[in-house]
Amino acid sequence: MVASSAKHDVFQAIADPTRRKLLKLLSHDEMPVTAISSHFPTSRTAVSKHLRILADAGLVKERKVGRETRYKLEPEPLNELKDWLQFFELYWQNKLTALKLFVESDVEDPSQK
Known part of the structure; x- marks a missing residue:
């Protein structure tokens, strides 16, 4: 090791x-x-x-x-954190995109009628 x-x-x-x-x-x-x-x-x-x-x-x-x-x-070791977090950025971006689409959609809520 x-x-x-x-x-x-x-x-x-x-x-x-x-x-x-x-x-x-x-x-x-x-x-x-x-x-x-x-x-x-x-x-x-x-x-x-x-x-x-x-x-x-x-x-x-x-x-x-x-x-x-x-x-x-000495900021170089922080790259390890950046790399680790960058892996999860894809998931965050997908969730934010889905939320944006939901909020901006023109679909009416049936409970509002």
Whole structure:
């Protein structure tokens, strides 16, 4: 069996709403953990744990700048999510098309007479 290089998969990593908010925050700019923590009601330690999970899934990269560690979004692993969701898009599109046809149809409802 081939071992994955990531300790967490992308699906596990984004399952938590705090981690999803972290990804959005880091999509704008590289930030140190102190600046990131100011956006959350939890401790810096808790934010660091969330960042570790995101890093283990390959969704964020960290680099040392002096004494601080800066984090930035690495969006490439999100392609796995996009590909998975794209498979189901066909089903959603079919349902939306059927709904549109139903709503736009000129067939009168017999109960309205």
